[in-house]
Amino acid sequence: MTTLPYASSHDDGPYRSGRESNSYRNGAAAGHGSAGPASKRVVVGFGFWIFLLSDIVMFSAFFAAYAVLVGATAGGPAGHDLFDLKNAGLETACLLASSFTCGLASIAADARNKLWFYAAMAATCVLGLVFLGLEATEFAGLVAKGAGPTRSAFLSAFFTLVGCHGLHVSIGILWLLTMMAQVFAKGFRADIKRRFLCFALFWHALDIIWVALFSVVYLMGVAR
Amino acid sequence: MSDTSHAGPDTAPGDEQEGGSFVAGFQTYLTGLALAVLLTAASFFIASTNLVWAPSIPVALVVLAIAQMGVHLVFFLHITTGPENTNNVMALAFGVLIVILLIGGSLWIMAHLNQNMMPMNQLMNMQR
Numbered sequence: 281m282t283t284l285p286y287a288s289s290h291d292d293g294p295y296r297s298g299r300e301s302n303s304y305r306n307g308a309a310a311g312h313g314s315a316g317p318a319s320k321r322v323v324v325g326f327g328f329w330i331f332l333l334s335d336i337v338m339f340s341a342f343f344a345a346y347a348v349l350v351g352a353t354a355g356g357p358a359g360h361d362l363f364d365l366k367n368a369g370l371e372t373a374c375l376l377a378s379s380f381t382c383g384l385a386s387i388a389a390d391a392r393n394k395l396w397f398y399a400a401m402a403a404t405c406v407l408g409l410v411f412l413g414l415e416a417t418e419f420a421g422l423v424a425k426g427a428g429p430t431r432s433a434f435l436s437a438f439f440t441l442v443g444c445h446g447l448h449v450s451i452g453i454l455w456l457l458t459m460m461a462q463v464f465a466k467g468f469r470a471d472i473k474r475r476f477l478c479f480a481l482f483w484h485a486l487d488i489i490w491v492a493l494f495s496v497v498y499l500m501g502v503a504r
Numbered sequence: 505m506s507d508t509s510h511a512g513p514d515t516a517p518g519d520e521q522e523g524g525s526f527v528a529g530f531q532t533y534l535t536g537l538a539l540a541v542l543l544t545a546a547s548f549f550i551a552s553t554n555l556v557w558a559p560s561i562p563v564a565l566v567v568l569a570i571a572q573m574g575v576h577l578v579f580f581l582h583i584t585t586g587p588e589n590t591n592n593v594m595a596l597a598f599g600v601l602i603v604i605l606l607i608g609g610s611l612w613i614m615a616h617l618n619q620n621m622m623p624m625n626q627l628m629n630m631q632r
Contacts, residue, residue: 318514325516329592333599340603344610369548376540379580383533386518391526481518484580488573491544495569499551503561 321474328478332485335448339489342444343496346437350501354432359501362427364418368498371414372490375449378407379487386480392468401460404483408453415446438497445493448486455479517592520582536579543572 317323350359381403388396419439422428429439459479462472520529547568550556556564577583583592621627 321519322514322516325518326514326591326595329517330595333595336599337602337606340606344607347607347611348614365548365552372544372548376537376544379540379576380533380537383536383580384530387526387529387533390529477516477518481581484518484576487580488576491569491572491576495547495565499547499565500562503551503558503565 324474325477328481332481342441346441349433349437352433356432357427362422363498363501365502367414367418368494371411372494374407374411375487375490378404379484382480382483389468389473389476397463401456405453405456408449412446412449445489452483452486513588515588517583518581532579536575539575540572543568
């Protein structure tokens with residue numbers, strides 16, 4: 281972990297706050313007061329964790345809107361007329377498997393094994409794309425059935441919630457490809473590994489949101 | 505938190521504990537995957553079966569979903585209860601508080617609004 285120093289001048293950033301500036305490079309700082317500032321990896325990870333939590337708060341607003349509007353079908357189709365559990369199950373399997381392969385990529389990055397890193401990231405990318413394909417097909421089918429987002433408040437909330445998650449997955453795939461390119465061009469430098477840490481957190485958080493999504497939207501929609 | 509001098513350094517969310525070997529890391533993700541698959545399968549089974557008393561299904565789904573989120577947090581994001589993770593857990597707790605307030609509050613308020621609101625046709629008549 282500490283083989284490559286990342287102390288090039290452009291990389292010091294706003295987090296480097298003074299005293300004992302070298303001690304944290306060995307992971308020696310405790311962050312509980314006396315031992316100096318936490319390592320940059322901890323600071324960056326924590327900051328991104330705060331962002332992810334705020335993203336989850338945003339999703340909870342969409343979830344609240346969906347839950348309030350789920351009965352407002354305006355005489356149109358309800359969830360149990362539209363949702364296909366087989367499709368939702370496939371999507372879930374893809375996203376869960378991609379979360380696992382993303383974890384494998386984290387292990388490969390820690391071990392500095394490029395081959396395994398690329399393989400795991402490529403698998404994550406393919407699974408994410410399959411997920412997006414399934415979702416796009418589902419959306420197209422709904423619109424073709426006349427159950428588009430303009431049909432009722434329920435469907436507006438549905439498309440907003442699920443579409444917002446799909447948008448996050450799309451951005452995540454762009455980020456994934458960027459990370460592969462950066463590791464290819466620059467290797468497992470400390471700053472690249474911090475970015476990858478954030479990406480992995482982002483991808484796992486998307487899976488957590490999907491857990492809430494398939495439970496609340498698809499399974500409860502079909503069960504009621 | 506003041507007497508944690510024996511505790512190790514803070515860890516970033518997503519980072520495993522110090523000393524985790526290659527095999528141990530792999531086993532963590534594998535355990536997480538197995539538990540998540542189990543909970544997902546249980547959710548889909550409960551939603552599509554007729555064996556369960558129908559009104560209990562949403563409750564069961566919520567419980568299973570929360571359990572699975574916990575599995576993801578522990579095994580994939582490596583958020584643990586250890587002292588080096590205190591900051592991450594505190595942030596998570598605050599996030600969960602906001603989420604509960606937002607969703608619970610919205611549902612509560614909107615349900616009461618629906619109950620207390622005059623039927624729409626009467627409301628329209630009053631405006632004339």
